[in-house]
Amino acid sequence: FFFVQHRIFRNPLFPCPLLFPCSSPMTRTTVSMRTMQPNRQPWMRLLVLFSLLAAHSEASKLFPRRTKLTWVNGIAHLPEHMGDPTFVISTAFGNVDVDYCHNPSRMTSESDYIGFVKDGIQASTHQMGYITPEVDTLVEHLRDALAKVGKSGRVIHISHSQGSVITWLAAKRLTAEECRRIEIISFGGAATICTSEFPFARCINYYSVNDPILNVVPSAVKALKSGFSFGGGLEQEMIFLASRTGDPVTDHGLLNPTYLEALLWEGQRYQSLYLSPLGQMVDGAFVAPLASSVCWFPNFAYEVTRRLFVAIFRLLMILRDFVRKAVNRVLGTEREEYEPVPSLNI
Numbered sequence: 001f002f003f004v005q006h007r008i009f010r011n012p013l014f015p016c017p018l019l020f021p022c023s024s025p026m027t028r029t030t031v032s033m034r035t036m037q038p039n040r041q042p043w044m045r046l047l048v049l050f051s052l053l054a055a056h057s058e059a060s061k062l063f064p065r066r067t068k069l070t071w072v073n074g075i076a077h078l079p080e081h082m083g084d085p086t087f088v089i090s091t092a093f094g095n096v097d098v099d100y101c102h103n104p105s106r107m108t109s110e111s112d113y114i115g116f117v118k119d120g121i122q123a124s125t126h127q128m129g130y131i132t133p134e135v136d137t138l139v140e141h142l143r144d145a146l147a148k149v150g151k152s153g154r155v156i157h158i159s160h161s162q163g164s165v166i167t168w169l170a171a172k173r174l175t176a177e178e179c180r181r182i183e184i185i186s187f188g189g190a191a192t193i194c195t196s197e198f199p200f201a202r203c204i205n206y207y208s209v210n211d212p213i214l215n216v217v218p219s220a221v222k223a224l225k226s227g228f229s230f231g232g233g234l235e236q237e238m239i240f241l242a243s244r245t246g247d248p249v250t251d252h253g254l255l256n257p258t259y260l261e262a263l264l265w266e267g268q269r270y271q272s273l274y275l276s277p278l279g280q281m282v283d284g285a286f287v288a289p290l291a292s293s294v295c296w297f298p299n300f301a302y303e304v305t306r307r308l309f310v311a312i313f314r315l316l317m318i319l320r321d322f323v324r325k326a327v328n329r330v331l332g333t334e335r336e337e338y339e340p341v342p343s344l345n346i
Contacts, residue, residue, distance in 0.1 A: 066153035067274045068145040069098045072138055074161025074188075074254075075119035076105050088255055089158060092267030094275050101141040103134050103163055123162040123190055127216065131169060138170040146181055154201065155182045156270060158263075160254045161213060164189025164205075171198045185266055187259045188252050192219045194237050204266075205238045208251040208258045 071089060073082065082100050090098045106122070107115030122132065145155045159167040168191040171179065176199050183202040184193050188211050193203050207213070207220050214221050223238045244257035251258045 064274045066149040067096075067156055067270075068149050068153070069093055069096055069156045069158070069270075070101060070141060070145050071098060071158035071160070072101045072141075072163035072166060073103050074163050074190075075103075075123055076107055076116055077103065078105055078107065078110070085254055088260070089263065089267075092264050093156075094267065094271045096275075099141070099145065101138050103138075103166060119162070123165065124216075126162065126165045126169060127190060129169070134166055135169045135173070138166055139173045142170065142174065142182065143178065146178060149181070151181070153181065154274070156185065156274075157182055158185045158187070158266075159189060159193075160187045160259075161252065162190050164193065165191035167191075168193050171200070174198075187254055187262065188213050189220075190216060192217060192223075192238065203237050206241060206259060206262045207238065208241050208243055208248075210243050210246075210248045211252050212248050213252060 069089065071085070073085070079102060082102055086098050086100050090096060105115060106112075106118035126132065126135075142155065142157065145157075146153075149155060157167065164186040167184065167186070168189075171193065174182075179199045180201055182200050184200050184204070186193055186203075186205045188207060189205055190213060192205050193200070194205075195203050205220065207217075207224070209224070214224070220238060224240055239262070241258050241262060243251050244261065245251055250256050253259065254263070
C-alpha cells in the first residue's frame, strides 16, 4: 500500500498530496489506482466521436437530404418543347420530379425565322448584363425550389445555352446563403458560372470543343486554350467534351449525343449522393447499363424496349418448346428424328 500511495503522491500528474477520506488501505489503493488512469479518457472520447461520425455518415446515405431539380432552357423553345427535355432529365436522374422554368421564345412556330433572330438579340443583351422579366422569373423559381427543400436541402439547377446567362444574371439577385444551397450544372452556356464569382455549393460548365457558343464566351475559350479551368476551389468547373457527331450545330443541343452523355454522368452522380440505396438499385438497373454507350435518347429508349421484347420473346419460345416436348412424351407421339450418317471420304 505504501508503495502504491507513494508513487501516486509523487506522480507529476498530481503535484499536491492527495488526501483520501477513506478508512481502509484497500479502499485507498482502489481509489489511487483509479486516479492513475486519466490519460485513457481522451482516447475513449475520440473513439466515441468517430463512432458517432460513422453513424451519421451511414444515416445520411440511408436518409439523404431533400433535393429539387430545376432547369431553364435556351432560345427557340416553345412551351410544347419543354416536355421532352424534362422527361429525359428526370429519367437520367433517377425518375425524380423536375420543375422547369420556361424561358419564352419570340418564335410563334418552328419556322419563324424572325422570332429566332429576336431570341438571339435578347441573348446578346443578357450577356451585356441587361435584366429582363425572364431573369426575375428565374429568381422566383429558384427561391420557390429552396423553400420546398428547406434550409438543409439542396437545389440542383440545370441550364442550357441562353438559360445559363439568365442563371448568371439571376445569381446576382440571390443572397449568399441562398447560393450555398444551390448546385449549378450548365451545358453549352452563353456565360460561365463559377464559385469564384458566386458562392454556389457547386458549379460545373460543360462545353463541346466545337460548340458555336464558344465564339461568344471568351472566358471558356481562355480556359480551353490555357488548360486552367478551375473555379474558386480545387474542383474543376469547366469540362470540355470531344464531339460525338462532328457537327457543331448538333453538338450544341442538350439532348444530342455530346451533352446527353454528360447529362447521364451528372445523373449518376446525383443518384449516388442524393437517392436512397433502394432507389439506386431500381433506377440504376435502367440507366447505368447503357449510360456509357448512349448516342441519342430516342435510340436509348428504343434499345431498352428492343432488349425487353427480345428477352420476352426468347422466354416464350423456351416455354413453347418445353410444353411441346412434355406433351409429346405424355402422349407417346414423340418421333425419332433421322440423323444422316456422315460420309467417309476415302
